[in-house]
Amino acid sequence: MTQDTRAGDLAYSDARDRLEAEIERFASRSGQAGLEIPKLTFEKGETRFEFMPEDMPEEMVLEGLKVIKNHLEHIRVHTLDPGYAVFQSLGTNLYETKNFLSGIKFKFVSITNNFRVEASRSGNFNESELQICIELFQLFHPANQQLDPTKKLEQLGVTVFAPESSASGESDPWGPIAGYSAIKQEVEECLLLPARHMSVFEGVARLTRGEGAANLPGAILFEGPPGVGKTTMARLAAGAAGLPLIYVPVENILSKFYGQSAQNLAMIFDTAALFERGILFLDEIDALATSRESGLFEATRRVLSVLLRKIDGLDRTGGLLTVGATNRAEDLDHALLSRFDQILKFPLPDEQERSSIFRSYAAHLPSEALLTLGKESYGLSGRTIQDVCESAERRWARQLIEKKQALSAPEAEVYIRVLREKRAGMNGSS
Ligand SMILES: Nc1ncnc2c1ncn2[C@@H]1O[C@H](COP(=O)(O)OP(=O)(O)O)[C@@H](O)[C@H]1O
Ligand SMILES: [Mg+2]
Structure with missing residues (x-):
C-alpha cells in the first residue's frame, strides 16, 4: 500500500530532534538527568515510536487514551483487554475511506512484568502524532506522577491561587471593591455561601423539588467593560470561599501556545479536575468572541470546541465551578454563551459607586470632596478611578519633596485636578 504524504508531516530527522529536545526539557524540569530517550525509528516506510514504562495500571491506559483524544478527532478502539489495548486514528474525515485504516496506531501491552507503549504508522508522524508520543512518555514516567496539579498547570500557563487559610471568615469578603451590591449578592449566593454551607442549599432544593435536585450553577459568566472589577x-470570592482559584488567561494561552492551544486547554481542564474543589476562572475569553466575523481561525475554532466539550463535561455536582469573564458577551459564540447558567453584568459604576470607589482609595477625603469626585468621574471604570488616586498620591509626594514639607495626606484639590487632567486626556485621545 502506498502511503500518501500529508501536509504537516515531519521529516524523520526533524521528528527525532524534536523528541530529543522535548525529553531533555522534561528531564531537566523533573530533575532526572540522563533520562533514556525513547526509541523512534523509520524503517521500510514505517515510523515507530516505543518505550518501556515501569508499570502500566489500567487507569493509566485510559489516561493515555485521553491524551490521544486531546489531539486526534476520531479514534477507533480496536482492543481494550486487560494487558492489551490498541487505539487507531481514523483521520479527520470519516467519509474519506481510502486510507481508513492507515492512521497512526497506539498499543499498550503488558505481559507479566513487561510493559510496552508503542505508536506506529506507515509514512511520517505529523506534529500532533509526535506530541502524543511525547506526552505518553511523560504520562507513564514516574517523575510525572509526583508532579502535583499546580505545577502541571503552571507549565500550561495557568496560575493557581491557593486560598489563604485565614480568609474564609464571616467578615466582609469584598475588601477594596466598593459599590456593586447587587452583583456581590449574586456572587455570594451562587458561589460563596454554597462553598461554606452546601447542605443548606441542597436541603432547600430537596424541599422544593425533591430528592437529587440541585439549583447551583456550574458555570457563570462575568460580563462588563474593562476595569470594572471582574x-x-x-x-476575592475564591479567597473568601476558601477555594483555590485556577486562573486561566485564555487570550495568553491562545497566543503563547499557538497551534497547541486546543490540546493545552483540554489538558488544563483534565488537570483542574484533579482538584477536589475550586474555581476554574477563564479570564478574557474575548479572544474567542468572533461569532459575527465568519472567518474564525482554524486554531480558534478548535479551542472553542474544546471549551464547549469541557465546560459541558465538568461534573456539576463535583466541586469545580467555571467562571468566565468577557468584555463583550454579545460577540461570543452562541454555543459558548449557552454553556453558562448565569450571566452577571458588571456595568460601569454609577455616581454613588464612583464616590465609594474614591473613598476606598482615599479614605481621608471629606464627603463633599468624594461627592464632587463621584460627579466628575462619569463614565470611568473602577480601574481608572484607582489610577487617578494613585497618580494623585505620587503628585502629592513629589510636591512634599520639592517644597520640603512635612508628611501629610493629599488634599482633595489634587485628586480633582488629576481627575480633570485624565478626563481631558481621554477626550483628546478618543
Ligand atoms: N468597584 C471597585 N472598587 C474598587 N476598586 C475597583 C472597583 N472596580 C475595579 N477596581 C479596581 O480596578 C482594578 C482593575 O480591576 P479588574 O478586576 O482587573 O477589572 P476587570 O477584570 O473587570 O478588567 C483592580 O485593581 C480593582 O481593584
Ligand atoms: Mg480582568
Missing part, C-alpha cells in the same frame, strides 16, 4: 471579584 477579575478582582473572582479572586
Whole structure:
C-alpha cells in the first residue's frame, strides 16, 4: 500500500530532534538527568515510536487514551483487554475511506512484568502524532506522577491561587471593591455561601423539588467593560470561599501556545479536575468572541470546541465551578454563551459607586470632596478611578519633596485636578 504524504508531516530527522529536545526539557524540569530517550525509528516506510514504562495500571491506559483524544478527532478502539489495548486514528474525515485504516496506531501491552507503549504508522508522524508520543512518555514516567496539579498547570500557563487559610471568615469578603451590591449578592449566593454551607442549599432544593435536585450553577459568566472589577471579584470570592482559584488567561494561552492551544486547554481542564474543589476562572475569553466575523481561525475554532466539550463535561455536582469573564458577551459564540447558567453584568459604576470607589482609595477625603469626585468621574471604570488616586498620591509626594514639607495626606484639590487632567486626556485621545 502506498502511503500518501500529508501536509504537516515531519521529516524523520526533524521528528527525532524534536523528541530529543522535548525529553531533555522534561528531564531537566523533573530533575532526572540522563533520562533514556525513547526509541523512534523509520524503517521500510514505517515510523515507530516505543518505550518501556515501569508499570502500566489500567487507569493509566485510559489516561493515555485521553491524551490521544486531546489531539486526534476520531479514534477507533480496536482492543481494550486487560494487558492489551490498541487505539487507531481514523483521520479527520470519516467519509474519506481510502486510507481508513492507515492512521497512526497506539498499543499498550503488558505481559507479566513487561510493559510496552508503542505508536506506529506507515509514512511520517505529523506534529500532533509526535506530541502524543511525547506526552505518553511523560504520562507513564514516574517523575510525572509526583508532579502535583499546580505545577502541571503552571507549565500550561495557568496560575493557581491557593486560598489563604485565614480568609474564609464571616467578615466582609469584598475588601477594596466598593459599590456593586447587587452583583456581590449574586456572587455570594451562587458561589460563596454554597462553598461554606452546601447542605443548606441542597436541603432547600430537596424541599422544593425533591430528592437529587440541585439549583447551583456550574458555570457563570462575568460580563462588563474593562476595569470594572471582574477579575478582582473572582479572586476575592475564591479567597473568601476558601477555594483555590485556577486562573486561566485564555487570550495568553491562545497566543503563547499557538497551534497547541486546543490540546493545552483540554489538558488544563483534565488537570483542574484533579482538584477536589475550586474555581476554574477563564479570564478574557474575548479572544474567542468572533461569532459575527465568519472567518474564525482554524486554531480558534478548535479551542472553542474544546471549551464547549469541557465546560459541558465538568461534573456539576463535583466541586469545580467555571467562571468566565468577557468584555463583550454579545460577540461570543452562541454555543459558548449557552454553556453558562448565569450571566452577571458588571456595568460601569454609577455616581454613588464612583464616590465609594474614591473613598476606598482615599479614605481621608471629606464627603463633599468624594461627592464632587463621584460627579466628575462619569463614565470611568473602577480601574481608572484607582489610577487617578494613585497618580494623585505620587503628585502629592513629589510636591512634599520639592517644597520640603512635612508628611501629610493629599488634599482633595489634587485628586480633582488629576481627575480633570485624565478626563481631558481621554477626550483628546478618543
Ligand atoms: N468597584 C471597585 N472598587 C474598587 N476598586 C475597583 C472597583 N472596580 C475595579 N477596581 C479596581 O480596578 C482594578 C482593575 O480591576 P479588574 O478586576 O482587573 O477589572 P476587570 O477584570 O473587570 O478588567 C483592580 O485593581 C480593582 O481593584
Ligand atoms: Mg480582568
